[in-house]
Amino acid sequence: MLTENQKIQSARSILIVGGGPSGVELAGEISTDFPDKKVTLVHKGPRLLEYIGPKASDKGLSLLRSKKVDVKLQQSVDLKSASDGSELYRTSTGESIKADCHFLCTRVPLSTAWLNETILKTNLDKDGRLKVDEYLRVKGRSNVFAIGDITDVPELKLGHAAIHHAYLVAKNLKLLMGGGKESKMSVYKPGPEVAMVSLGRKHAVAQFPFATLGGRIPGLIKSGDMF
Incomplete structure (x- = not known):
């Protein structure tokens, strides 16, 4: 963990691959604590946080962009393309992204084979x-x-x-x-679909059965105790 933190602190530009909860939360935290760093998030899907509803995805995207995170959807990244020391990562659309370091936050597949x-x-x-x-x-x-x-x-x-x-x-x-x-025997009944994703110390996105919220109010619940 210390090594990763040192990597973030020493970098001027950071690439995050994956727009699920881990990638979105990491982008939110870095852009909040290090607003001068260039943060780019690349996700191969059509929207962020695809495991929850479109409204929550849209709010998450808006919050990240308000924090100056460069979000690129429907693209993938060739992480080996920067192995020559150029610090340039190529995307599936042919775009080059300059980054001093990267974090892979893609979903781990089910280990059921x-x-x-x-x-x-x-x-x-x-x-x-x-x-x-x-x-x-x-x-x-x-x-x-x-x-x-x-x-x-x-x-x-x-x-x-x-x-x-x-x-x-x-x-x-x-x-x-x-x-x-x-x-x-007891029957299992799925509960209401509630999900919360933090975007830094003060903001979050929350999906409840009755509403979808983004900003400081869900941030008080989800991110209020972040140190």
Whole structure:
């Protein structure tokens, strides 16, 4: 962490690859604490924060641009193009971006390929997630459960959801191990889709079921305790 911080402090221009929550938050933090540095964020998708709604994406984009972050959408970066020491990174559109350092903030793919070599290979959907029923039990299996991002539950894949998965599965396992009836198992119901992304110390984007907010108000909730 110290090395990364030193890299940021010594750089005059910084390239961030990936417009998900990690990339957006990093861009927001750097542009807030180091307003004199040139920050460029490149994302291959049509909008930032694609895991949440378009309104939240638009607010995030506006806030970053208000902080002078140069956001380039629908482009990818050849990180090897600067290996010659030129500090010039080429994008898929042929554009060159000068940066003293870069940070790769792209999404890590699901590590479920190994399941194709197990009896659960037929339980995977096209995205490599396990198909589960309302009890978070793998469909077609009486004693195999799944929790977290690996499930095909239609919800935002966030940490608090995985925690709720764990509590429910633990409860159901305890019931079954104690000889309880399957009909008594707890049913998982996805909660409201709430997501918050900080953009520096004072600003954030928040998506609630009733509204989408951007600016200082969600910043007080999400970023108020940043040091």
